[in-house]
Amino acid sequence: MKRIQKIGVIGAGMMGSEIALAFAMGGYFVSIKDETLEIAARGKEKMTKSLEKLIKKGKVPEGDKTKILDGVTPVAAYEDLKDADFVIEAVFENLNVKENVWAALDKVCQSNCIFASNTSSISITRLATSVKKERLGLFLGAHFFSPASVMKLVEVIPGLDTADETVKAVMDLLRSIGKEPIRVKDVVGFAVNRIFHAMLIEACRLLEEEVATPEDIDKACKLGLGHPMGPYELMDVLNNKLNLEVEEILFESYGERFRPRPNLKQRVNANHLGRVTGRGWFDYSK
Ligand SMILES: NC(=O)c1ccc[n+]([C@@H]2O[C@H](COP(=O)([O-])OP(=O)(O)OC[C@H]3O[C@@H](n4cnc5c(N)ncnc54)[C@H](O)[C@@H]3O)[C@@H](O)[C@H]2O)c1
Structure with missing residues (x-):
């Protein structure tokens, strides 16, 4: 499987901005997308404030601030995610909204890009039906906890057709940013x-x-x-x-x-x- 370098985060709200920060702190290039560039930029402002708090607490060296933030690009178009290796979605908890997002991403993202949803309650197997069957093996859940830049746990949820190789790649990716992933079955409420x-x-x-x-x-x-x-x-x-x-x-x-x-x-x-x-x-x- 291709090495993951570029991360796309869809949704610059509470979870999306924190997830983007977690990846940026882990040294990845992150594009954060929301419905408009203005909302995406506001997501980056939230990230900046969270990062400053972590620096104040001594959790992140002050000298890393510019490098972390320089790696984050707010975007508004799906095309801006076309070279991402891993895309995580944290938009509203609504099946219709999420399905539309995934269908749009499926059209523009490269064929080996891994798709992960941060949904708290929607079935991963159900959400995976929004993408073409060739990508089903690359679709899973990655459920972060708030605040995602701090909380270590991530529930990794394979759907019915998720490939084991995808689960492993995502677990390795999460470990590379200091998270502790656990594998959980696709049941309501996860674990x-x-x-x-x-x-x-x-x-x-x-x-x-x-x-x-x-x-x-x-x-x-x-x-x-x-x-x-x-x-x-x-x-x-x-x-x-x-x-x-x-x-x-x-x-x-x-x-x-x-x-x-x-x-x-x-x-x-x-x-x-x-x-x-x-x-x-x-x-x-x-
Ligand atoms: N809040 C939590 O503690 C928590 C914890 C784990 C998982 N989650 C899950 O994370 C997801 C996001 O939750 P949140 O609390 O960050 O919500 P939020 O309302 O703070 O943020 C959602 C963001 O998605 C954006 N958005 C909506 N439709 C979009 C679209 N079509 N394209 C791009 N962006 C779009 C909104 O503009 C908003 O900025 C949900 O699925 C939720 O269940 C939340």
Whole structure:
């Protein structure tokens, strides 16, 4: 398989800009594409801010800043990805949007370019049907965690027709930027979100049964289980609307064990979405 040198990232939002940064820090040339050049350039600005934070924390040498950022090119046309060796898509979590993106990329990208989706919940096998059958072996999922420039784990998800060689090439690529990939079957929620939401749902039950307060449940997870953040503070960082949407998808596939709790629905109905609205499980208005 050809050596991967040029990376394309589609979607310059929260995940796309961070994934692009992770590859740029790993020494790759990255083109980051969004619907307009302006949005793509805003993605590069987000990357710059994240990189500056990492430099401040001593995680990246100041001297590397220019080289990392010089390797990143914001683009708006699919043709700009024609010589990419690996393209990862992080556009809206919507099947139609993603299918259109993949079909367009399939037309312009070289025949040996590997395609990876960062989808959290759409079947990789289903998404792979957007590309011509000759590329099916080169299509897989690569699920990063937020913030992707920092979080080491990536779930690598082969679809029904993904070649083992592609899985290996992507695992090697991810290791080359300091990530720890794990191979996961193409099931709803993959591995991490199933474990994570089982815990969040149980945390909501504890509150409903008045077993403990959100503050104490967070304390229990941090001091008793060694988690860096408690489930309530984490739900507020992530956005409760998104948490509910993920649980509805898991519930549809796995039934009762993932039924979203009424207290989470109530938070969403009240627009207590978390830090983003100034109030979630906790109040951030002060
Ligand atoms: N947010 C998370 O914590 C998280 C974690 C893992 C995976 N994901 C997945 O990553 C993907 C992106 O999530 P996000 O939170 O970064 O979303 P986001 O809304 O922050 O960013 C999406 C970006 O895609 C762009 N976009 C939409 N349609 C496009 C198109 N046709 N061509 C090019 N760009 C287009 C948008 O302009 C936007 O900049 C989703 O599939 C999501 O499920 C998210």
